[in-house]
Amino acid sequence: MTSATRRRADAERNIEAILDAALARLGRDPSASMTEIAKAAGVGRVTLYGHFPSREELVDTLFDRSLADADAVLGAVDIDAGRADEALARLVRSSWRVLDRQRTVLVVALRVLGPERVRDRHAAVFARLERLLRRGREEGAFSAAAPPGWQATAVYSLMHAAAQEVDEGRLDAAQAAEALVSTILGALGGGPAGTGR
Amino acid sequence: MTSATRRRADAERNIEAILDAALARLGRDPSASMTEIAKAAGVGRVTLYGHFPSREELVDTLFDRSLADADAVLGAVDIDAGRADEALARLVRSSWRVLDRQRTVLVVALRVLGPERVRDRHAAVFARLERLLRRGREEGAFSAAAPPGWQATAVYSLMHAAAQEVDEGRLDAAQAAEALVSTILGALGGGPAGTGR
DNA sequence: GCTAACCCGAACAATGGTGTTCGAGTTGGG
DNA sequence: CCCAACTCGAACACCATTGTTCGGGTTAGC
Numbered sequence: 001m002t003s004a005t006r007r008r009a010d011a012e013r014n015i016e017a018i019l020d021a022a023l024a025r026l027g028r029d030p031s032a033s034m035t036e037i038a039k040a041a042g043v044g045r046v047t048l049y050g051h052f053p054s055r056e057e058l059v060d061t062l063f064d065r066s067l068a069d070a071d072a073v074l075g076a077v078d079i080d081a082g083r084a085d086e087a088l089a090r091l092v093r094s095s096w097r098v099l100d101r102q103r104t105v106l107v108v109a110l111r112v113l114g115p116e117r118v119r120d121r122h123a124a125v126f127a128r129l130e131r132l133l134r135r136g137r138e139e140g141a142f143s144a145a146a147p148p149g150w151q152a153t154a155v156y157s158l159m160h161a162a163a164q165e166v167d168e169g170r171l172d173a174a175q176a177a178e179a180l181v182s183t184i185l186g187a188l189g190g191g192p193a194g195t196g197r
Numbered sequence: 198m199t200s201a202t203r204r205r206a207d208a209e210r211n212i213e214a215i216l217d218a219a220l221a222r223l224g225r226d227p228s229a230s231m232t233e234i235a236k237a238a239g240v241g242r243v244t245l246y247g248h249f250p251s252r253e254e255l256v257d258t259l260f261d262r263s264l265a266d267a268d269a270v271l272g273a274v275d276i277d278a279g280r281a282d283e284a285l286a287r288l289v290r291s292s293w294r295v296l297d298r299q300r301t302v303l304v305v306a307l308r309v310l311g312p313e314r315v316r317d318r319h320a321a322v323f324a325r326l327e328r329l330l331r332r333g334r335e336e337g338a339f340s341a342a343a344p345p346g347w348q349a350t351a352v353y354s355l356m357h358a359a360a361q362e363v364d365e366g367r368l369d370a371a372q373a374a375e376a377l378v379s380t381i382l383g384a385l386g387g388g389p390a391g392t393g394r
Numbered sequence: 395g396c397t398a399a400c401c402c403g404a405a406c407a408a409t410g411g412t413g414t415t416c417g418a419g420t421t422g423g424g
Numbered sequence: 425c426c427c428a429a430c431t432c433g434a435a436c437a438c439c440a441t442t443g444t445t446c447g448g449g450t451t452a453g454c
Contacts (some may be wrong), residue, residue: 008399008452029308031228033441044402049443111226143383146376150359150368154380157358161350171347179343183351186340187384205422205429230411241432246413 015051017041022062027104030111034058059112063105063121070095070102070125079128084136088188089181091132092159096180099125099156100163129155136188143189151188158184212248214238219259224301227308231255256309260302264318267292267299271325281333282385286378288329289356293377297360300353326352333385340386348385355381 007015021041025032034055038048052058073095079087102125109118130152136142142151162180165171171179204212218238222229231252235245249255270292276284299322306315327349333339339348359377362368368376 010452011400014401034443035441046402046444047400050400054443055441143379145379147368147372150362150373150376150380153358153362153367154355154384157354158351158384161354162347165347165350170350171344175344176347179347182340182342182386183347183384186386187355187380189379189383207422208430211431231413232411243414243433244431247430251413252411 011051014041014043014047018043018048018051018058019062019065022058023066023101023105026059026062026108027101030108056112059105059108063109063113063118066102066105067121067125070098073098074125074128079132080135083141084132084139085141085185085188088132088136088155089185091129092155092181092184093177096159096177097163100160103156103160126152126156133188141188145189154187155184158187208248211238211240211244215240215245215248215255216259216262219255220263220298220302223256223259223305224298227305253309256302256305260306260310260315260318263299263302264322267295267322270295271322276325276329277332280338281329281336282338282382285329285333285352285385286382288326289352289378289381290374293356293374294360296353297357300357323349323353330385338385342386351384352381355384 018037018041022037025037025040034048035045037058038045041048048058052061074091077087077091077094079091081087106118106122130148133142133148133151133155137144137148146154158180162171162176166173166176215234215238219234222234222237231245232242234255235242238245245255249258271288274284274288274291276288278284303315303319327345330339330345330348330352334341334345343351355377359368359373363370363373
């Protein structure tokens with residue numbers, strides 16, 4: 001398994017620390033410097049370049065990891081079970097924070113890697129949500145008045161907004177999930193009947 | 198009137214061009230260089246510095262102008278007339294594009310001017326929307342389940358998402374307004390009764 | 395305990411952005 | 425028509441960032 005890239009334990013630990021620090025710093029400021037990231041990771045700048053030959057490579061790895069994270073969380077939700085609106089509520093509740101972190105990285109990746117290399121890799125994650133929305137539309141749970149692509153964007157954008165509000169202390173994390181779910185289901189036009197209370 | 202800052206006509210024209218170019222370039226990339234902006238404005242770099250002594254000053258002016266724009270458009274809508282949901286629909290229809298441009302500048306201003314100097318100036322524009330939401334809540338047109346601050350953020354964030362989708366060609370500008378209004382009213386929990394079709 | 399893998403500070407060249415100065419040319423407005 | 429206002433390219437010093445090299449020190453793992 002790990003025989004191909006046999007690394008020493010401390011190296012592995014540092015790589016983790018670097019990626020975590022990169023996520024945090026780049027999330028706040030997409031143009032954060034390598035020096036800044038290295039310092040935040042508690043690591044020398046040379047060490048950083050030892051593991052990631054360039055800024056581009058670092059962002060690329062970070063993007064991959066964040067994509068895999070999102071995919072894992074999304075995959076853990078049984079999207080096809082039950083009514084579509086209930087499935088969406090489960091999905092939102094379990095993954096809005098991860099999905100937002102993923103979006104944070106996306107902003108950086110767009111700058112560093114360019115739009116082309118980002119779109120298709122990102123589309124894979126997005127597709128899960130769109131499939132669920134399509135099912136809900138067919139079941140009549142979601143409104144067919146608005147374009148499906150727009151609805152997916154709206155859901156995504158609301159999850160991001162909620163995460164940001166929580167991050168900046170303007171919204172209580174506990175009540176955020178409920179507010180988010182009810183707002184999203186409303187936005188999709190399911191009406192109060194399906195949502196219940 | 199214009200006696201205080203008596204400028205020549207070509208200077209005035211260049212200043213306009215610079216601000217327009219700055220809006221466009223900085224909107225796409227918040228760290229766009231002065232050289233880039235000058236070139237986009239069809240103006241020499243020296244001329245740019247002649248009118249705006251520093252990058253900070255340029256962003257500051259741009260921020261002011263964009264805030265004034267937004268305020269003007271918002272002010273032109275009669276917020277207190279009719280039902281709250283209808284008033285909101287009017288507001289959204291007439292100002293989502295301007296309001297999004299305003300948000301674009303806000304991102305840049307946050308980086309360059311710092312959060313403190315931005316918040317209060319920005320709050321003035323935001324307040325109009327919040328007041329309308331409060332009225333709608335009292336009238337029962339909007340749900341009281343979610344926090345009011347969150348609802349305002351949600352509306353704002355949806356307007357931004359729609360503008361971005363249109364900018365990137367994924368959503369038709371003509372149908373965007375309708376989709377946006379129905380999504381926003383739904384998100385606020387008005388239910389399908391108030392919205393009609 | 396030995397060796398290879400790893401860490402790291404210092405110093406390097408290269409690049410690109412900022413803000414300024416100079417000097418010559420162009421243009422608006424009275 | 426004439427002058428002040430304005431434009432602009434070139435070149436400047438300054439600074440931050442990127443990515444590299446060197447050389448000595450530490451540590452994991454067998």
